[in-house]
Amino acid sequence: MQRISSRAFVLASLVAGVAVGGALFASARAQSPQPTPPSPSKQAVENRKAAYTLIGNYFRYFGAVAKGTVPYDEAEATKRATRIAFLSGIVEDAFPEGSNVAEPDSKAKPDVWSNRADFDKKLKDFQAHAQALAETNAKEKAATDSLKTAIASLAQDCKGCHETYKAK
Template identity: 75%
Template sequence: MLQSSTGPRRMATVAGAAALSALVFASARAQSPQPAGPSPTKVAVENRKAAFSLIGNYFRYFGGVAKGTVAYDEAEATKRAARIAFLSGLLEESFPEGSNVGEPDSKAKADVWSNRADFDKKLKDFQTHAQAFVDINAKEKGATDGLKTAIASLAQDCKGCHDSYKAK
């Protein structure tokens, strides 16, 4: 008895050929040069600039709260404090070794890398204070002296690092 051209053997052959074609295509694609993206240095600089810009935007509200020019809003303060703490955690990977070399958009001084222990300590202090800020805001729930002290502490962390490690 003759099998039809659409029988199991024919289907297996077609499926095998399709799988082989897919494998050859994937292999050729993997071996072909991919378009080059931005350098790791450029990505690091872009990431840290974005994180610092967002931190500043979220923190500006608290400056107004501390001065009494902006009314404290619990939901807004909670959201902003959480975002500052989250963003502070992204900064560690945004300063890889040599990510200031040849990058004209970087405002990081070379001292970040030549005095790494101090820079890392300042960054860790900022991260710790950002988390403490979240906790104090949750506890205080208002523009209290405790919250204002936490705002001042976090602002001092920013200033201390900028004074030491950011080019003007």
């Protein structure tokens, strides 16, 4: 009869333990309910809420600059304007047809879809003004009247769309 060395015994025990643990994990995972992915409508609502939250957070700085309550900082303004312009392109995909079903977390009025041409025009204006803010900031590099005009134009886009298409 051949003797098994203690090293071999430990290694064999370790391999067996990992195999048993893996089998138990796989069994438990198979028995536990898998998370259901969100519906496309719910995903659209989550995406637009996330994008608009970020846009608002980045834009708040420009409102304070325009009011003179925060000093203009070129690096900060450039970062924020670039991100707003980028995010403005994302929201275009956040209102797909079919995402107007009753989602409790949505604040979009049904008018987004029933008056789609006007909504799309407002969205295009918002995107153009977001890009203009980034371009004006890159050119001016200061809280000039031109930058303040670009800030006001974008703020007006937000307000106009919210008044028409966002539920209170």
